[in-house]
Amino acid sequence: MAETLAMIFLSIVLSLDGAVTGFIFASKRIPIHVLDITAISCLAVLIMGLAMFFGSLFSVVFPIGFIELLDGLLFIAIGVYQWVGEVPLYQRNLIISIAILVNIDVLAFGLQAGMMDRSYAFTFWVGCCLFAALVSGILLGEKLRHNPYLLQLGQVLPGVLFILIGLFKLIH
Numbered sequence: 001m002a003e004t005l006a007m008i009f010l011s012i013v014l015s016l017d018g019a020v021t022g023f024i025f026a027s028k029r030i031p032i033h034v035l036d037i038t039a040i041s042c043l044a045v046l047i048m049g050l051a052m053f054f055g056s057l058f059s060v061v062f063p064i065g066f067i068e069l070l071d072g073l074l075f076i077a078i079g080v081y082q083w084v085g086e087v088p089l090y091q092r093n094l095i096i097s098i099a100i101l102v103n104i105d106v107l108a109f110g111l112q113a114g115m116m117d118r119s120y121a122f123t124f125w126v127g128c129c130l131f132a133a134l135v136s137g138i139l140l141g142e143k144l145r146h147n148p149y150l151l152q153l154g155q156v157l158p159g160v161l162f163i164l165i166g167l168f169k170l171i172h
Contacts (some may be wrong), residue, residue: 011125014109015133022137027145028052037134040099047103047129048110052123055114074112075166083159
């Protein structure tokens with residue numbers, strides 16, 4: 001039960017980037033269709049599954065202590081990337097931009113989840129949470145597009161959460 005709740009919580013944290021992305025695009029009045037959101041979410045499930053597979057192969061080669069250290073460091077790296085990394089919004093195909101933005105984190109986290117031998121059911125939760133987060137971000141962005149404070153908070157929060165989780169794993 002605790003692992004299931006942890007999977008859901010981490011799926012939500014991982015999807016915050018999608019909510020922020022949806023919010024940014026909606027606040028700039030850039031349309032994103034439901035079919036595109038579905039494709040992005042399905043791609044996240046595929047990338048997560050493949051990354052978990054390769055992460056589990058990686059875990060066979062290295063001892064658990066090294067994997068736990070790498071686990072914490074990957075969380076911190078994902079958080080730092082979310083804090084400072086940004087895919088430019090002026091790229092030719094906006095849907096590819098969104099897919100790259102949200103799936104970089106999914107790839108890194110999938111490797112980590114595979115190394116820690118997490119259930120592949122986790123991929124389902126990531127896809128569902130990402131879909132819901134993108135839709136929620138779009139709806140929220142349409143309603144609150146004139147509040148720059150919320151936009152800045154939404155850009156910082158996912159990275160901070162990942163860094164805190166990584167620090168907790170290193171200390172624990």
